[in-house]
Amino acid sequence: MLELKKDELVSARNSFDNHGWAVLENVFQNDFAERVFACANEQVGWNLVTRIEGQHRAFDASAMTSVPEQNLKQFESLVAAEAQAGFQYIYERIPLYDQFIAGTVQEPVMQALMTCTRSAPFIESLKQVTGDSSIRFTDGQFTRYRRGHYLTRHDDRNDANDRVAAFVINFSKAWHQDMGGWLALYQNESVEKVMVPRFNSMVVFKVPRDHAVTPVAPWVDGCRYALTGWARRGEE
Numbered sequence: 001m002l003e004l005k006k007d008e009l010v011s012a013r014n015s016f017d018n019h020g021w022a023v024l025e026n027v028f029q030n031d032f033a034e035r036v037f038a039c040a041n042e043q044v045g046w047n048l049v050t051r052i053e054g055q056h057r058a059f060d061a062s063a064m065t066s067v068p069e070q071n072l073k074q075f076e077s078l079v080a081a082e083a084q085a086g087f088q089y090i091y092e093r094i095p096l097y098d099q100f101i102a103g104t105v106q107e108p109v110m111q112a113l114m115t116c117t118r119s120a121p122f123i124e125s126l127k128q129v130t131g132d133s134s135i136r137f138t139d140g141q142f143t144r145y146r147r148g149h150y151l152t153r154h155d156d157r158n159d160a161n162d163r164v165a166a167f168v169i170n171f172s173k174a175w176h177q178d179m180g181g182w183l184a185l186y187q188n189e190s191v192e193k194v195m196v197p198r199f200n201s202m203v204v205f206k207v208p209r210d211h212a213v214t215p216v217a218p219w220v221d222g223c224r225y226a227l228t229g230w231a232r233r234g235e236e
């Protein structure tokens with residue numbers, strides 16, 4: 001299923017050493033990546049996640065369509081207030097790692113995706129790219145950014161500090177620059193690198209590293225799909 005080639009891993013390692021990030025193309029066999037995309041399009045049970053009054057909140061994304069307009073306006077201004085004040089995000093997700101551990105992943109294709117990105121060859125590839133042999137396992141969530149969704153500047157550091165690197169595998173099709181949803185990697189007050197989502201490509205970057213997902217343009221009909229995960233050290 002995995003298509004990562006030795007010479008690509010070597011040049012990714014070079015990039016990672018020089019910049020703290022690397023981009024790899026054609027991560028999976030094309031037909032598997034296509035199946036993930038098709039599955040994401042059919043997937044139900046998305047959680048809309050955001051921050052309200054400083055707290056992480058999750059909502060049933062499909063139930064949001066029946067919220068009365070007045071309440072939706074209120075919700076939107078609470079979401080905006082948080083972004084105006086500092087860190088904020090709004091996007092939809094399937095908590096694949098939690099589901100995988102609990103044995104409740106719904107779709108066989110998503111189960112295969114998790115199995116593959118937790119397999120020894122994938123972990124070995126992450127060790128090669130990062131040069132960090134302390135990586136022991138990966139986690140991950142499947143995300144869907146639709147029009148107006150974003151994730152502001154943050155560095156992925158977690159309390160246990162066991163994240164070596166983040167990886168983002170894109171499954172968006174027919175995505176282009178004007179649609180937004182760029183992964184931006186910051187260097188102090190500059191943006192060092194932006195990645196416009198490209199189907200079946202993966203970005204790996206060192207944690208902690210300031211980065212953001214820029215807003216998806218208000219006219220976009222499609223979805224920005226990605227598996228986002230972390231290469232972790234320590235005990236699972």
Ligand SMILES: O=C(O)CCC(=O)C(=O)O
Nearest residue numbers: 151156168183213226228
């Ligand atoms: O989807 C991406 O490109 C990055 C997402 C991210 O930074 C995160 O979920 O922490």
Ligand SMILES: [Fe+2]
Nearest residue numbers: 154155156211
């Ligand atoms: Fe992040």
